[in-house]
Amino acid sequence: MSFLSRAAPVAACLTWAALAPIAEARPVSYPGGWTAMQMNNGDASSLHIHYSPTASDSIGFYAERNWAEDVQFTGLQYNRLLKRWNGPSSQANTYLKLGVGEADPFGDASGELSGFAAFAADWETRRWFTSYEARATDYAGNQSLRHSARVGVAPYIGDFGDLHTWLMLQVDNHPEAAEPTTTTPLIRFFKDVQMVEIGYTLETEELLANWIIRF
Amino acid sequence: MKLNKIAFGILALSVLTTPALADEMMDHSKMDHSAHEGAAPDLVDTKDVADSAQIVTAKVNGLVCDFCAQAVRKVFKKQDAVESVTVDLDNGQIVLGLKAGANMDDETIGKLIRKSGYSLVSIDRGDDA
Incomplete structure (x- = not known):
């Protein structure tokens, strides 16, 4: 396979992502681990590539193309695992996410200092999953606050290396949006170090497609 | 616009499922x-x-x-x-x-x-x- 044919999908992906993000799963990896995650929904698409120097921190590049707010954000994101509770068959986490960078309103060449802050929490077993995230953004002076929550169930318990499947329901609240509250049934496929999610937002009839790879 | 977003989603999935790319990103030879x-x-x-x-x-x-x-x-x-x-x-x-x-x-x-x-x-x- 030629270099071009290999590079083309990467270039397309990066271009698209630069053109995104709400519920990022596990924003911190193992020490020395890299993670690439891409989130897409009706409002925005995002790309986040981060490195975890410890099991409690990660830092990396974050780009978001937000159609709902007509703005593109590019910057750095820092994620901090605030607290983890490890149980015999469960795990719960709270995270802080901070981003700083430049946001360019569509059609406007001048970027402005912008940023975001988010608090996220999750709890999961091998059967059940639930998460919540509150995210405040200031993109080029346009401030907004969003909430996102999920519940999920695994219809079967797979072994390591198997294809894991989760059925989830995501509820988003964005008071400034035309549809302030939306619900998105989605399916998550999880195998080894790769995760893919596909969903459909009922109120806005838009697709949700997310993926994560750890390496 | 909506169709564009769906197309973008399909593109993302195609990237993920491209074996050569996946191999390269995950460095399968070392796994x-x-x-x-x-x-x-x-x-x-x-x-x-x-x-x-x-x-x-x-x-x-x-x-x-x-x-x-x-x-x-x-x-x-x-x-x-x-x-x-x-x-x-x-x-x-x-x-x-x-x-x-x-x-x-x-x-x-x-x-x-x-x-x-x-x-x-x-x-x-x-x-x-």
Whole structure:
């Protein structure tokens, strides 16, 4: 396979992502681990590539193309695992996410200092999953606050290396949006170090497609 | 616009499912594929632990998914004393196969498990009976 044919999908992906993000799963990896995650929904698409120097921190590049707010954000994101509770068959986490960078309103060449802050929490077993995230953004002076929550169930318990499947329901609240509250049934496929999610937002009839790879 | 967004989603999935790209990103050549080759379930690294000079089993809290298993595996595989790492999600434990002549004390094992992001409950070296 030629270099071009290999590079083309990467270039397309990066271009698209630069053109995104709400519920990022596990924003911190193992020490020395890299993670690439891409989130897409009706409002925005995002790309986040981060490195975890410890099991409690990660830092990396974050780009978001937000159609709902007509703005593109590019910057750095820092994620901090605030607290983890490890149980015999469960795990719960709270995270802080901070981003700083430049946001360019569509059609406007001048970027402005912008940023975001988010608090996220999750709890999961091998059967059940639930998460919540509150995210405040200031993109080029346009401030907004969003909430996102999920519940999920695994219809079967797979072994390591198997294809894991989760059925989830995501509820988003964005008071400034035309549809302030939306619900998105989605399916998550999880195998080894790769995760893919596909969903459909009922109120806005838009697709949700997310993926994560750890390496 | 809506169609564009759906097209973007399809593009993302196509990137993920492109074997050559996936191979390149995950550096498959460096991965241990033994877990997929007829091994017992739930095992991250199934290099035959019976060949190891010493087997250490650690009960660990917080192991609920493949990402967790990978984290533990990655951290322990970097240790010179470790020959194999097996993660048993069903029983919440990791089984370390140590190299001949090598040793790893309880304190080090606990430290590495915490470094991975998890909690050590107990260690069994199989010599308590």
